[in-house]
Amino acid sequence: MNAQTFAVDTPFIEARGLTTSVRTKRGEVPIVTGFDLSVRRGETVAIVGESGCGKSLAALSLMQLLPKGRARVSGGEVRLDGRDILTLKARELNALRGREIALISQDPMSALNPVISIGAQLREAITAHSDLKGEALHARAIELMRLVQIPDPEARLREYPHRLSGGMCQRVSIAMAIASQPRLLIADEPTTALDVTIQAQVLQLLQRLKRETGMALLIITHDFGVVAEMADRVAVMYAGRIVEEGPVREIFRNPRHPYTQGLLALTRHHPRGMRLPEIAGLVPAYGEARTGCAFADRCPQARAICRQLTPERRSVGPLHDTACWLTETGEVA
């Protein structure tokens, strides 16, 4: 785990009250609501949650990369070094993407354009923010390929994505993402589509690059193993909200939200022959009018107030927040 340097620095990027809505036939439905998260320089933050909880959508909102016409940020703000990104013009956004914030996607095979060579795609990432040309450009591409440990980079640059394995493609994606030395790398489920042995390699690679470049990492995952391995801080999302946030050690040692507790219970070692534990119930459907805590229906400790009022995030320890009515002793706060 990395040295915990986060307390000393100011946030590099900060989302406040971010709400992201998706357009459906029945109108706009907010998927991410009241999303507050900050990432400091050089820090690794993980957003963890189950499929469909809005974690990818929230991350894409930070880069203004939501699918046009189908989703949009409908509230809140995202500040990067104090500037609100949501009000930037297209040109200003392009200057920021790749240079300040970069992205690697979940499925490395489809994240690369099938009809453009690896070399051309990598060079494009370099020239988007530099004036390198000819030999110097080629040299930089080779350097980046070496940095992500791709063997025989000269030959690989001439290849097309379908000729490379999934792990190789993910390395290429990472090389493209770090081409302009971004200050924040958003990794959206960077290992989900990969074989287990390759997963560890990619995570190690990300760790090393982060150490060498000092960039911050925002990892979106549903895997607490990845969180434990990589992150300084973790935010747990449920049904579009952050329900708990804090330093990784603290969250693992002292989870306060019943949802976090449930998730962690699932990841512990289970004796053979025993029925695997589960969190009973279903995730609420989006667009349903609801009051109170979204987790209340599945929560083993739910009280009357949980179904009436949505809990605000409150501090329960140093840098440790939770959005739950219950105190440590089971009282209503």
Added chain:
Amino acid sequence: MASHRILPSPFSDPLRFDGAVRTKVTSRPVILLRRLVVRLVTHVLPLMLAIITGTFFLIHSAPGSFVEIMSSEMQVSDQAMIDRLSVTYGLDQPLWVQYLKYLKAVAQFDLGFSYRQNLPVIEAVLHHLPATLLLMISGILVALVAGVSAGAVAASRPNSFIDRALSMTGVFLFAAPGFWLGIMLIVLFGVTLGWLPIGDMRTIGADYGFFGNLLDVGYHLLLPALAMGLHQSAIYLRVTRTAMLQAATADYVKTARAKGLSEGTVILRHIFRNALLPIVTVLGLQFASVLSGSVVIEAVFNWPGIGSLLYDAVVARDYPMVLGIIILSSLVVITVNLVVDLVYAWLDPRIVLE
């Protein structure tokens, strides 16, 4: 805590376990050339044989023969003379003998002699083919330029007013037969407005010098090319719109945007480049129907292409001429499809693996 840790992999050497699929890299021109040769042998030759055979027996099974038609036109009733003509043209021999003789001649690049035109078939066809090709290529260019750009505009604003308007226009143009569109264009631009000529390929009896004549042909070409192209453009509009909308949602487009590329670069290099694949496929598929469509357009605009030649030959049972036209135009269609095939392989590097 320990249970959450990912164990360090014993296979962490990337050179050993995460290497790319290592195969011999063959240069792409070589792959494309190899593909061309294989296509020629496995596709083109059998296809040509089938076309020649089919056309030969079809045209011969039509009632009446060249000699009968000629003799009735000339009002010859002397049976001895008719028989002598049949012997002269080899029509007295069994059909299969005629067929084999014809095949032998074609294999030696001899398409025979036209009874009707009193010319070698190849000469007559080559004289008329350029006009048809010019019309076809202009029509396709009109269709591509109009269809692809309208499709791209429609895709940039899906479900907007402009998208709906373009789609409606497309449906109308596609539903309207080419010849009707041609007649309407003639009525509007040729008769009512009087801006453009209503037929023929050049101004009769005029000579404006080399460049002047070229301009003159272009002037005559405008209406027939529009009539053909606008009708076809609807297909390209549809295909382009769908392909671009689909490509726009791809992950690699998100990657391209995340790099900080300008919107223009994203659309041209990443979205349009991928949308080209279905457009090229349709281009190849449509080519044959453009050729048959041009026969009709030639009739409407009195265009001196192979359309009228073919019509005369069929009516007169001018067997060598019919066969010659069919063979040469099939060759054109097959060649174009071969080129499309290669272009496709060139555009999509995944193809050559299969």
